Amino acid sequence: MEQKKKELLVLEDILGSNKKIAGEIKKKLEKHGILAVNLLSAPGSGKTSLLEKIGLKLKDNYRLGVIEGDIETERDADRIRKIGLPAWQITTHGACHLEARMLAKIFDQIPADLNFLFIENVGNLVCPASFDLGEGLRSVLLSVPEGDDKPKKYPEAFLTSQVLVLTKCDLLPYLPFDTDRVIKEALEINPHLKVFKTSATTGEGLDELCAFLEEELKQRLSQHA
């Protein structure tokens, strides 16, 4: 019991300190008119592929940047740089999620004139959901091969996101995945979720997702103008 109590106190400390730093980041982002989008998902759900595709669609009209969170390697940042976007790698060396203090450390490197700052979190459908990074939008990705039973098994990520992106929808013909079931279940957890069905391979749903992001940016700029 004594240990459990100690653990809970330290966890409270961590989350409290994270919230404070996230609040400071949020203020800076709003001041500069940057819409930061935090992407959460299991490993291999297609976060980097989605960013490559929407990056190519948005980059002619907007200034974009990507923060890549990974336990090890710079593989994802390298993929983003290949399509001509700036990427900042945060390698956590074991930690299973990004925390606001990790972003704060590299924040000086982020140009103040960005429009969109995408933050690809560590591949983990659990822990990243507990850590606010000061983002303007949180998006959870669920890929068709992961199965349609996931929202209620991993509710926190769905509860704290504003956007649900179903990915790899081109694989629907080959897999038992009930799209209606998964959307219904996700909306039971969080009725405010905006849902997009996408495929980075066929391009399905990407125009709709980009249009939504552009509209969100516009609205926020007018709010903070």
Next chain:
Amino acid sequence: MEQKKKELLVLEDILGSNKKIAGEIKKKLEKHGILAVNLLSAPGSGKTSLLEKIGLKLKDNYRLGVIEGDIETERDADRIRKIGLPAWQITTHGACHLEARMLAKIFDQIPADLNFLFIENVGNLVCPASFDLGEGLRSVLLSVPEGDDKPKKYPEAFLTSQVLVLTKCDLLPYLPFDTDRVIKEALEINPHLKVFKTSATTGEGLDELCAFLEEELKQRLSQHA
């Protein structure tokens, strides 16, 4: 810095206490001749589907049981019970991995005459790798749709496992996945990994995996006889 130090001390406490309890579980399992297999993977890699299929293959000749670790819901345990196997659900309510103390709590319910005790960990390729559950074998699953770049991005699970099970290999025709690359990379992290290419849909590789498990059980029984 003070907080970081406190966090590290608590983490050491947690891991130390986990190691002690895992050691006790390991002794009990060996005494009863039970081979416990801890299954680690990302959400939706096919842990439950694999267990359903190898459960059906092994259940006529062995006594089996399954511990299901999930953040929420008893969905996986229900699937296992449907094929006639006993299943014990551990619902962690937020915790992203199983710990030895969670198993210790339900250990009295596990029949002492089991041959195989499968432990399906929480769907998370990161944190479960740090927690020994007293298992005799640790197995990491990687599904083809997750992509062939995962071992070096999530090295701990591959480093601490004895078995790598590639799952959903029936999807290889539809996805860019270099099997040789992923095996080479996994073996660079851990040259002792025994690798199986499987599909719960077509049955590929399941006989080989079951034969391996039977042989492991036989060897351990002769060692502890």
